Amino acid sequence: MTEDELYARLKAFEGRPAATAAQGRDPVNQPMIRHWCEAMGDTNAAYTGPDAIAPPTMLQAWTMGGLSGHSNGAGRSTAQDELFALLDGAGCTSVVATDCEQEYLRPLRPGDTVTFDAVIESVSPRKTTKLGTGHFVTTRTDVRANGELAGTHRFRILKYAPAARPEPQGEQGDPKPLRPRPVINRDNQGFWEGVRRHRLLIQRCTACAALRFPWLPGCNHCASPDWDTVEASGAGTVFSYVVMHHPPFPAFDPPYAVALVELAEGVRMISNITGVPYDKVRIGMPVQLEFLRVDDDLELPVFRGSEA
Structure with a gap:
């Protein structure tokens, strides 16, 4: 398939629904508002009390299905899956979020029932970035509260084929760059x-x-x-994690997993996961503390996981 033929097929997805009359998993509620405000450090009085509203930037949060997705699958369209499968087949197997835009029309209040419609708004021609070459896909979601339009969320991703990693520069025997010091x-x-x-x-x-x-x-x-x-006993589990691909840093060798580990004692700390490939790290994975010497002057606590 030529590049022109591929792009013509991608453009055909513009205007197709990604979700129709889908419903948020929960009504707007005060506990989620509180958690959001605590995470963001936002103490605005408008988000507490009997007349509380939800922070406007939570607009997308009420439409998200979480790790298990929307349980009934209501409103789900196959168009986005088909689009991504087409891009995967063209070698654009990696994805990164690039930006979002939100427009607010009315505040969301505890008790509001959230429904939404999403459409594949645009697919760009093939673009070349530092990450690689691929296509930007923009999805527009119209969010309604009790049937009334409350806001619009545009979310843009790049589906791309990773660029070849450059050969290391410098004379043979150059010292390895040091990791940042704590x-x-x-x-x-x-x-x-x-x-x-x-x-x-x-x-x-x-x-x-x-x-x-x-x-x-x-x-x-x-x-x-x-x-x-x-x-600490050293026992813990992976509470959350992210796989770092970009930006590159001389002392690190991406991709690698960085996890928020919940220790057996109940506190959490951020560290690297060792012992398993980055793509095998999972939430809930048991891990055990070990100490990793990264150079002559620095040793760090890390956590070893097990695929079993």
């Missing part, structure tokens, strides 16, 4: 001293016994400045 200060010095002794130390408030990580100068539960430490 910033060690009076608040976290004890943590890094523990790492040097192959101990993963968690702060514990001596007033209320709350555990905290990363290390902080005071308790975020009771504000007490007094604390001691407990040593």
Whole structure:
């Protein structure tokens, strides 16, 4: 298939529905609003109390199906799957989100039932980027609250064929670039001293016994400045993760997995996952602490996973 023939087939998807009369998994609700505001650090009073509204930027959140998707499949169209399959067949097997645009027409309030329609708005000609060559696909979603249009969300991705990785430059025998050094200060010095002794130390408030990580100068539960430490067992599970492909950094060799690990003690920390290929990392995967020496002067706590 020539490039012109492929693009003609891709253009034929423009205007086709990606979802029709689909319904959000949950009504707009205060717990999700609270979680969003806590994650964003947004303390605007408009999002609390009996007259609360949802933050406008949550528009897309109410339409998302989560890891398991929308349970009844209502409103789902095969057009987007067919489009992506066509791009995959053309070698554009990788995907990256590039940008989104939102327009707000009315606020969403707790109790609103969210429905939405989505359409494949545009597919670009083949473009060349630093990541590789491929096509930008824009999907427009019209979001309704109790049947009334509340906003529009445009989401753009790039489906691309990864560019060949450049050959390393420099003379043979050039020293390997160093990983960034951690910033060690009076608040976290004890943590890094523990790492040097192959101990993963968690702060514990001596007033209320709350555990905290990363290390902080005071308790975020009771504000007490007094604390001691407990040593983590090293057992944990992958709570969430991301696979890093871009941007490249000289001391790293992408792709690699970076995970938010939930320790057996209940706190979470970010670290690398070792022992399994990056594409085998999964949420819920059991992991075990180990210490990785990355160069003569730096050793880091990482977590080894197991495909089994």
